[in-house]
Amino acid sequence: MRARARLAASLAALALTVAACTGDSGGDDGGGGGNGDGVEAAETVRILAGSELADMEPLLERAAEETGVRAEITSVGTLDATRLVLSGEADGAYDAVWLATNDYLRLHPEAEERVLTETSIMTSPVALGLRPEALARLGWQLDEITWAQVHEAVTAGGLTFGMTDPTRSNSGYSALISVTSALSGAQSALTSEDVTGSADRLVELFAGQRLTSGSSGWLAEAFQERDDVDALINYESVLLGLDRDGAADLAVVRPLDGVVTARYPLTTLTSASPEAAEALRLLGGYLRSPEAQRALTEETLRRPVATGVAAAEAIPGGQRRELPYPGSLDVADALLDAYDSELRRPSRTLYVLDTSGSMDGERLAALQDALRRLTGADAPAGQRFRDRERVTLMPFNDNVVSAETWTVEAGSREDALAGIRSGIDSLTALGGTALYASLIEAYELLADEGARDAFTSIVLMTDGQNIDDVTATTFQDFYVALDEEWRQVPVFTILFGDSDPAELQRIADQTGGALFDAVSGPLDDAFQEIRGYQ
Amino acid sequence: MRRVWGIALGVLLLAGVVVAVVVGRETGEGGGGTTTVSGVIGSEKAEFFADPDVVAALADEGLTVRAQSVGSWAMEGVDLADYDFAFPSSQGPADALRRDNGDVGAPLRPFYSPLVVLAHRQAVEVLAANGLATLEADHRGRLSMADYLAAVEEGRTWQELEGAEARDGLSGVLYVSSTDPLTSNSGALYLAAASFVANDGQVVADDAAIERTAPLLHTLVRVQGTQQSSSDGPFRDFVSGVGNPLVLAYESQVAALLIGGAEAGDAGPGDAGPGDADAGVAGDMVVLYPDTTATSDHTLVPLTEGGQRLGEVLTESPELRRLAVRHGFRPQGATTEFTEATAEHSAYLREGLDGVRQAPVPTADVLRAMAARARS
Incomplete structure (x- = not known):
């Protein structure tokens, strides 16, 4: 019955579309991209695309010259894109999504009504990039490496690696599927038993993870600065690119026990206008042409999907087992939950929060809302404080106002989250902005606690500029004098209100962090995005 | 499950009908002595019907085809009252469609794969x-x-x-x-x-x-x-x-x-x-x-005489059979066209399916x- 109702609704919508088409057909053929047998193609298509697709820009410019269709790209993480598409928020704002994979999207039954067509454009497996020194030390043969060996090497204390956060980034999630399949011995698509059965080994493996991030771009940069990290798990194309550009010397391997491959389907949404759908068809056709396929494999080091086009020389040959993507949302989400709360190294997170007088009113309310969202016990993995995480709120004005710390434990999760909420509620806006003095205190607090086996990071949120005797120079001197261990603690800065982008960028660069913009986007999103780095 | 089928169908109809309407308008302006027939097709044939050579060959036979892509297994849910033919990619749905819509002519299977x-x-x-x-x-x-x-x-x-x-x-x-x-x-x-x-x-x-x-x-x-x-x-x-x-x-x-x-x-x-x-x-x-x-038995169910004519043309016209082969389909009946076109690829493809x-x-x-x- 409902099907009929929906069909009727679609047809009603159709009548409107048809009327619109006829309405603007007053003039003669406008030329453009149309070939006379269909709808005129739109000149611009709006595409929500994975951040790693920034390297497609030159090719998209050529596509615009060849097809008359210009792609307007908005960068986004896989998880966020999935949410935007499923909720319908993408409707009307975007004509297409272009992600590493649609597999996670398609696990949601609602996806069926949101997706019109998909066209595979290129592929790239998630691979392992090893520094030559590590390879020599381990004595491994390149074409014999397995994930099981990686696990053994980490357990023996002989290997460290970086990868993106699976709850935010597809390369991290693909890596998680790969290692879970390998360490559970699963011979086909993962089941819940495979996940629970391999938990101990996965914890041992992830003990070797030294870098985490919400995006593969930042991860690659951080890896260049951290020569104590031996390996990087990322798209083969990203790893080969680092090696080609001289950013990092890497041997790139696809482990023998299997990989998960990104296939970048250009995906037209059902909400796209017929003109946009036609434009996307032309764009997809161009990207699949031998000419474009040759260019994309040479320029981006991804694998072509057109016959007769050879992969770039740097791309290794030979087949690898393709590990299936989980077949149900239950298993897929259980894997994410397990990673977030049990398998990964815990987080040690310190929030340095500007509560000066200028924060009074809406700004403080926005800050409190953004933080409260992280305390929802039922929020999905990656969007709340995780189990085993140690969280400190350090509000400051002329001085540090307070520094209260909670530890989230699986058994008493709600107690800690309620504690954090009360800490958020009691934030009050008053006084000046002693930015650097407070940051120094944050490092001192961490150093006083002593070393711990955790991803330790600082978030610095300010709506103004430093007004204090303790200056950037003081902080600089303090920072360089820190022990290596504490110099590795990154500061993720949030640009908000009237804060100075240059000042916050400098702090982020100096400490190996990153700047998040909450002036042009919501503060809430910045706090959420930073979860991927904590 | 029916819900999903219905939605997919609605979506495909939406895309398909818009194309059909615009095409129809243009041919209307162009005039000429062609008969326009409209129908629903399995999406595997969308490229065939969009091929300009196919459009031209059909025009030579006096036909303009408005084809809407609909999942073959969802055609049963479509009201076919205003259509001249249905062209699913399997015989099963074709049989069901014949049962529901009555016989105008015998179903035709121009090609298969x-x-x-x-x-x-x-x-x-x-x-x-x-x-x-x-x-x-x-x-x-x-x-x-x-x-x-x-x-x-x-x-x-x-x-x-x-x-x-x-x-x-x-x-x-x-x-x-x-x-x-x-x-x-x-x-x-x-x-x-x-x-x-x-x-x-x-x-x-x-x-x-x-x-x-x-x-x-x-x-x-x-x-x-x-x-x-x-x-x-x-x-x-x-x-x-x-x-x-x-x-x-x-x-x-x-x-x-x-x-x-x-x-x-x-x-x-x-x-x-x-x-x-x-x-x-x-x-x-x-x-x-x-x-x-x-086998994907591309089976055309004629609902009007125009639909019947399209089925016959696809089955009999040497040019349209040649074009079907170019899209990889095996035309019904004699196997020579497929065999000849694929002769140099016999290392990959079987001549017949004996x-x-x-x-x-x-x-x-x-x-x-x-x-x-x-x-x-």
Whole structure:
């Protein structure tokens, strides 16, 4: 019955579309991209695309010259894109999504009504990039490496690696599927038993993870600065690119026990206008042409999907087992939950929060809302404080106002989250902005606690500029004098209100962090995005 | 389940009708003595009907075709009152449509294409060494369905087979990757072929047989994890050198590739090795014909005389038959056109399908029930 109702609704919508088409057909053929047998193609298509697709820009410019269709790209993480598409928020704002994979999207039954067509454009497996020194030390043969060996090497204390956060980034999630399949011995698509059965080994493996991030771009940069990290798990194309550009010397391997491959389907949404759908068809056709396929494999080091086009020389040959993507949302989400709360190294997170007088009113309310969202016990993995995480709120004005710390434990999760909420509620806006003095205190607090086996990071949120005797120079001197261990603690800065982008960028660069913009986007999103780095 | 079908249908109708309306308007302005016929088609034929040469050949026959892509298995839900024909990609839906809409003329099957399994050479050699397949030419072989299905049912892994190397991607359980049987015709036909073999060579027609074959079909789907929604996806993975070693495809996809590659010279100079025109196009691909397979029987159900005329033209016009071959389809009747066009690709493609058992396809309702059980 409902099907009929929906069909009727679609047809009603159709009548409107048809009327619109006829309405603007007053003039003669406008030329453009149309070939006379269909709808005129739109000149611009709006595409929500994975951040790693920034390297497609030159090719998209050529596509615009060849097809008359210009792609307007908005960068986004896989998880966020999935949410935007499923909720319908993408409707009307975007004509297409272009992600590493649609597999996670398609696990949601609602996806069926949101997706019109998909066209595979290129592929790239998630691979392992090893520094030559590590390879020599381990004595491994390149074409014999397995994930099981990686696990053994980490357990023996002989290997460290970086990868993106699976709850935010597809390369991290693909890596998680790969290692879970390998360490559970699963011979086909993962089941819940495979996940629970391999938990101990996965914890041992992830003990070797030294870098985490919400995006593969930042991860690659951080890896260049951290020569104590031996390996990087990322798209083969990203790893080969680092090696080609001289950013990092890497041997790139696809482990023998299997990989998960990104296939970048250009995906037209059902909400796209017929003109946009036609434009996307032309764009997809161009990207699949031998000419474009040759260019994309040479320029981006991804694998072509057109016959007769050879992969770039740097791309290794030979087949690898393709590990299936989980077949149900239950298993897929259980894997994410397990990673977030049990398998990964815990987080040690310190929030340095500007509560000066200028924060009074809406700004403080926005800050409190953004933080409260992280305390929802039922929020999905990656969007709340995780189990085993140690969280400190350090509000400051002329001085540090307070520094209260909670530890989230699986058994008493709600107690800690309620504690954090009360800490958020009691934030009050008053006084000046002693930015650097407070940051120094944050490092001192961490150093006083002593070393711990955790991803330790600082978030610095300010709506103004430093007004204090303790200056950037003081902080600089303090920072360089820190022990290596504490110099590795990154500061993720949030640009908000009237804060100075240059000042916050400098702090982020100096400490190996990153700047998040909450002036042009919501503060809430910045706090959420930073979860991927904590 | 019906909900999903209905939605997909609504969406496809939305896209299709808009195209049809615009096309119709333009032809109206153009005038001329052509008859416009409209109908619903399986999406596998969308490229054929969009081919400018096909449009021209139909115009020569006095026909303008407005074709809307609708999932073959969803056509039953469409009100066909204003249409001249329905052209699903399988006989099952065609029979149901005939039953519901009454006979105007006999259904016509202008062309067809069997399901095949694509594999890389190393995989085929391992299958052959273990009695699951035989190699009949450099790039062509036969898959023993009964043995293959037994292996999947037992959860046999590649590493248990003699000669399988992980560096060729041959590890983990043995299976053919197929598309979602609830949204894709090829995925549904795969279940049709498998269930026919599992049901002792009888087409599944009742609840008891659905029940009996359900565990096997469930396994065939479950091991794959998330499936893709259209047969182009797994096919492109294969071409790209990634993905599962065994991939279900329509023969027409491979044939169109080989014919198109030769005609367009799309391999480019230097890509193809001497003496093998297809090397750059198809590499080490082997086309396995399952000894029992299901065929996509593109069946046109005429609803008006115009529809009947289109069916006849597609069946009889030499030019349209030639164009169908260019899209990889086998025209009904004499095999010479397909054989001639694919002569230089005989290392990959069978001339005729003698000795390949064609599994009848269950009715749309039965197949839907089977697909739903398999996916659950």
